[in-house]
Amino acid sequence: xxxxxxxxxxxxxxxxxxxxxxxxxxxxxxxxxxxxxxxxxxxxxxxxxxxxxxxxxxxxxxxxxxxxxxxxxxxxxxxxxxxxxxxxxxxxxxxxxxxxxxxxxxxxxxxxxx
Amino acid sequence: xxxxxxxxxxxxxxxxxxxxxxxxxxxxxxxxxxxxxxxxxxxxxxxxxxxxxxxxxxxxxxxxxxxxxxxxxxxxxxxxxxxxxxxxxxxxxxxxxxxxxxxxxxxxxxxxxx
Numbered sequence: 001x002x003x004x005x006x007x008x009x010x011x012x013x014x015x016x017x018x019x020x021x022x023x024x025x026x027x028x029x030x031x032x033x034x035x036x037x038x039x040x041x042x043x044x045x046x047x048x049x050x051x052x053x054x055x056x057x058x059x060x061x062x063x064x065x066x067x068x069x070x071x072x073x074x075x076x077x078x079x080x081x082x083x084x085x086x087x088x089x090x091x092x093x094x095x096x097x098x099x100x101x102x103x104x105x106x107x108x109x110x111x112x113x114x
Numbered sequence: 115x116x117x118x119x120x121x122x123x124x125x126x127x128x129x130x131x132x133x134x135x136x137x138x139x140x141x142x143x144x145x146x147x148x149x150x151x152x153x154x155x156x157x158x159x160x161x162x163x164x165x166x167x168x169x170x171x172x173x174x175x176x177x178x179x180x181x182x183x184x185x186x187x188x189x190x191x192x193x194x195x196x197x198x199x200x201x202x203x204x205x206x207x208x209x210x211x212x213x214x215x216x217x218x219x220x221x222x223x224x225x226x227x228x
Contacts, residue, residue, distance in 0.1 A: 031213075031214060033215075033216065035218070040123075040220060041220060042120075042203060042218050042219055042220035043203060043218035043221075045215060045216070045217070045218075048215060050214070058215065090157055090158070092216070094216070096207055096214035097209065097214060101148065102148060102160040103148075103205075104160070105150075105157035107156060107157050108155075108156070
């Protein structure tokens with residue numbers, strides 16, 4: 001494994017509640033990413049980080065916020081969960097531009113909003 | 115706007131034969147491409163990659179071909195094995211904004227029949 005852990009692995013939450021997913025790495029990669037996987041849509045980028053406190057939006061960022069206060073941790077927050085945010089969420093880490101281009105993925109978090 | 119497209123949602127192949135998975139992209143600025151394999155309830159795992167300065171890269175049973183003029187890449191698996199049954203994603207690295215993002219296609223589900 002590439003030293004990446006997502007927590008929790010499964011979560012059921014109610015509409016309107018805030019939810020935070022955590023991604024933790026032990027590999028010191030500069031970049032961290034949050035994706036969601038949905039049938040027919042593949043993997044879509046939500047937000048990513050290219051350094052501590054440096055983040056940017058992906059293609060489906062509405063309703064999500066992120067924070068990266070240290071290299072190891074990248075948090076994804078759903079401010080007020082909606083049923084459309086029911087999905088499987090994947091975190092990825094990488095160091096592109098250094099000659100090592102592959103991204104390593106976590107095991108995923110299955111989130112159900114009821 | 116889907117920048118990376120996998121137009122075949124599924125593919126079935128007999129064991130021992132060749133599997134060919136296709137991917138098209140729209141952004142001529144992409145300079146690195148990757149293929150990932152994903153089993154159910156697991157995170158995607160890196161398979162093989164290719165730089166835009168090459169037109170072919172091989173790794174064992176897996177070969178990726180890149181046709182830049184057509185903005186098309188393909189993954190060949192020879193011979194196909196039942197354990198290759200999975201969802202395959204192609205991805206491109208976008209670095210045009212000065213930071214790096216991985217843009218994924220929607221995936222192709224490969225089933226290798228014994």
